[in-house]
Amino acid sequence: MPLVKIDMIRNVRTPDEIKKLADVVQEIMLEKFAAPPRDRYQVITQHEPYELIFEDTGLHIPRTEKLILIQIFQQGRTADQKQAIYASLAERLEKECGVPKTDLVISCSANSKEDWSFGLGRAQFLTGDL
Template sequence: MPFCQISLRAGKPEADRQAILDNLYKAFRETLGVPEGDQFMTMTEHDAANFRYGNAFGVTRSDDLVYIAITVFDTRTPEQKKALYKRIAELLGESPGIRPEDLFIVLTGSAKENWSFGHGVAQFA
């Protein structure tokens, strides 16, 4: 049950934005075993004045940078996380053609009791 928030510079074609959403979902399904239909993602676009980045950690980024913040249950193994990062880079490299240097991914684990999937109920508490 990933919750994914994507941030990027404004102006990308709709086809590129849809490819990002579709391929993230595909990566979740392939590496984390996310069930069919389990899609909880948002995308926000920012003008240049409200979108900053640096070239820290020896990575030369461009204005095509995409921030991906993923929150999942805290039960994911390091191997699953590594597989997810790799698969995201592969799929988004294929379509819409994002360079791996332009992917900044943060994955946060959260205890199951911290989630409510609707009706004001903590389904796993």
């Protein structure tokens, strides 16, 4: 189950545009990471422009106010699956949500089954509930 955090600059997108962006991200999680249906964990945070600082690491990638940071916390995905996620997010978010590929930064981090509790003070992956 991926946990996806989406950060963006405040007041650049409407609530409907943000919902569409989140929906596209979820569709890609289902398609490329084979996340189970209804396995949707997303946190969307908007920041003041001065609170997101993303230089280009010497790659000469221009950034605009449409900048999006997507952090994905997940278990057991391969390098190929991660690369497929990066490519799909870049293509679909540009086409369907107007996010320039130069304004999309993605970080994918791994964690373990013992790192999750979905409530009730239990580690459901370890107890066999999931």
